[in-house]
Amino acid sequence: MLLAPAGNLEAAKQAFQAGADAVYVGLRGWSRGGARGEFDHEQLRLCIELAHALGKKVQLAANIIPKPQERQRLLHQLAHLAGWGLHAVIMNDVGFLHEVRRKLPDLAITASIGCGALNTDDALFYQDLGATAIVLPGYVEPQEIAAVKAKASIQGMLDKFLADTDSEEAVKPVEARTPKILDPGPVAPYVPIGKEAKAALTH
Secondary structure (H helix, E strand, C coil), rough: EEEEEEEHHHHHHHHHHHHCCCEEEEEEECCCCCCHHCCCHHHHHHHHHHHHHHHCEEECCCCCCCCHHHHHHHHHHHHHHHCCCEEEEECHHHHHHHHHHHHHHCEEEEEEEEECCCCCHHHHHHHHHHCCEEEEECCCHHHHHHHHHCCCCEEEEEEECCCCCHHHHCCHHHCCCECCECCCEEEEEECCCHHHHHHHHCC
């Protein structure tokens, strides 16, 4: 599965046209990306409709740690989005992740890089919490990835930065870089791409 970022509806269209199987997006108030790169609810609805029409999927990056009084409102909103056909949510709050799994059992959940998963024990921990995928840091060794695959059924995604060190992309904050997830099997590389690869996606 090829998972690409989309900061707006046009970017989602281009990603699908370039061959992405899914896009992940930010929803205003739900991520750390800033309003410039986030969808409003109507844009997200249109993106999900577009994805379904093309046989694709949409994931929501929810990189927030909600206050206790915010959780019920966010759960209600997530249920609404799942009703639209949202495929998965990417999360870094362990407690909220577990609550989403209990309340919305059909929604796929990815434990983001912010959850700090590094090894088999971590993978099994998030699997038991209800995550269906985790993002591992790019420095995890192949043998460590193999150990995770051997003992955990949870899908793994490898976070690996390939941007040139002298490029604009390399000096941007992590949230502002351009990522790409290529999934040839149970463990997939999670690759923020540099300028040349980004240009290739849009042509």
